[in-house]
Amino acid sequence: xxxxxxxxxxTPIVFLQNIxxxxxxxxxxxxGITKDGAKMIMAVSNSEVPKFTVxxxxxxxxGNYGMSGRAFDSRFLFSWPQSxxxxxxxxxxxxxxxxxxIRQLAKQGKQLTQADIDAIxxxxxxxxxxxxxxxxxxxxxxxxxxxxxxxxxxxxxxSIAAALSAPIGDPRYGVFRM
Numbered sequence: 001x002x003x004x005x006x007x008x009x010x011t012p013i014v015f016l017q018n019i020x021x022x023x024x025x026x027x028x029x030x031x032g033i034t035k036d037g038a039k040m041i042m043a044v045s046n047s048e049v050p051k052f053t054v055x056x057x058x059x060x061x062x063g064n065y066g067m068s069g070r071a072f073d074s075r076f077l078f079s080w081p082q083s084x085x086x087x088x089x090x091x092x093x094x095x096x097x098x099x100x101x102i103r104q105l106a107k108q109g110k111q112l113t114q115a116d117i118d119a120i121x122x123x124x125x126x127x128x129x130x131x132x133x134x135x136x137x138x139x140x141x142x143x144x145x146x147x148x149x150x151x152x153x154x155x156x157x158x159s160i161a162a163a164l165s166a167p168i169g170d171p172r173y174g175v176f177r178m
Contacts, residue, residue: 010049015051017064021088044072052075052076059084079137098117
C-alpha cells in the first residue's frame, strides 16, 4: 500500500536493505511466498517512481528482490562495506548441502562422522563468505559502488536530484490478492 501511495504522489522510494529471504517460520511456509511475498514483489516491480537501494547489512534470497535489488531497476544501488548479498546465508547454504548429503548416505545405510560433515560444510562456508561480501558484489558490478555509511545521505541526495529530472510514468499493477 505504501508503494502504491508513493506512485500516486510521484514520491521516490529509498530501500535500506537488511533482509533475509521471505519464508521465515512454519506459518509463512504454510501460506507460501506466492501469497505474501508476491504482493510486495509485484508492487516494487511495477512501481514507476525512482527507486534507490542501499544494502546496509544483509540482503538474502527473495528479500533482495522485494526490497528493490538490482533486478528491479533501482536508479542507483549502493552497498555499505560490511553488507552481504547472497541467495542465502553461508551457514544456511552449508547446512543445506550437508543435510542433503547426510540424507543421501542414510538411504544407503551409511553415516557421516562430524569430520565428514565438516569436510562438506567448510568449503561451502568459505566460498559463500567470500562471494557474499560487498567487495565481491561491487567487483561483479552488482551495485553502483560502495559507500562509506557517513556519505549515504549526500549520495542519495545527488541521486534523487538527478533522477527527478526524468519524467515519472504511471504504474501498471496487476491484481493484489488478499
